[in-house]
Amino acid sequence: QQPVQSPQAVILREGEDAVINCSSSKALYSVHWYRQKHGEAPVFLMILLKGGEQKGHEKISASFNEKKQQSSLYLTASQLSYSGTYFCGTANSGNTPLVFGKGTRLSVIA
């Protein structure tokens, strides 16, 4: 079942922060976050596993609330290079393929 992402789109000025949410109606095994730029393939950002955890590198981090079946991606002090469409992909078990949300289009302007 396709996870629900919010917001659908967001416009930021450089240096501002953003949060993108991903929720599922089913129990999740893992949540994967990707960023896709126009005309390109998705690029892997990070993966979070059930058990509830938080990960991050540099100014992009994410959390996974297993009980709520939700994950959030945090972008701090955004840069122009952060622009793109962010997808969360969810898996219900260790053997199932990822099902992607509809994406969140992020535009960072100077």
Next chain:
Amino acid sequence: GAVVSQHPSWVICKSGTSVKIECRSLDFQATTMFWYRQFPKQSLMLMATSNEGSKATYEQGVEKDKFLINHASLTLSTLTVTSAHPEDSSFYICSAREGGTGNQPQHFGDGTRLSIL
């Protein structure tokens, strides 16, 4: 890092032609690869799961005879769009998982933009 190569990047062909797309994992072995289809400004829709040495698992609504998948080795999966028609025009992307379980990331190829005239 893990690299997935997809070829060709672009295909333009006449209606009725069959088109083969290759997906290779360059620096790791992938027992499972995935094929997605993406329409403009939309999400990635899973078409099928390609399993090395066995038949592919297709998602509901995806025609097996239309989209032939072969996973002949641990580093190569192919998708053949048979007798392609304009409605098959889309962006096709493959991905491969480093390990056998879902706690490993799926790495994507660069995609193939297919245009059927």
